[in-house]
Amino acid sequence: MSASERSIELTRIAAATADDKKATEPVALDVSERMPLADVFLVLSGSNERQVVAIAEAVEEALHAEGVKALRREGVREGRWALLDFNDVIVHVMHQEDRAYYELERLWKDCPVVELD
Incomplete structure (x- = not known):
């Protein structure tokens, strides 16, 4: 089974x-x-705490406009590692x-990459 079209679109x-x-x-x-809890992990970087917060808030707003609300959000205020759980997309x-320290891509290296436009 692979990620749903809706998950890829989001x-x-x-x-x-x-x-x-x-x-x-x-x-x-x-x-x-x-x-089993998600279809896609999207990993992004910001160069400073303020940018991490701005990116996270913009993503949350954009997906909310698509009718998807974050079920959980962690670390947004701290601006180091913001995690937004939209159920099928994290x-x-x-x-x-x-x-660079946590290297999430290395932990999930066996998973196929979803092409981004």
């Missing part, structure tokens, strides 16, 4: 919104076969330093 909307806020290094991974907006 991922691309989130990635485009993040790009508008100058997010860097976007990577979307289809985790549907490895994790968005990680990470400070560049934290992303």
Whole structure:
């Protein structure tokens, strides 16, 4: 089983919104076969705490406009690692330093990459 079309569509909307806020290094991974709780992980970077917050808030607003509300949001205020759980899509907006340290892509390296426009 692979990620649903709707999950991929929402991922691309989130990635485009993040790009508008100058997010860097976007990577979307289809985790549907490895994790029953989500279809896609979208990992993004911000260069400072304020940018991480701005990216996370913009993504949340854009997906809300698509009729999808975040079920959980963690770390947005701190601006180091914001996690937005939209059920099928989980968005990680990470400070560049934290992303280099945790290397989420390495942890999920066996998952297929979702192409972003």
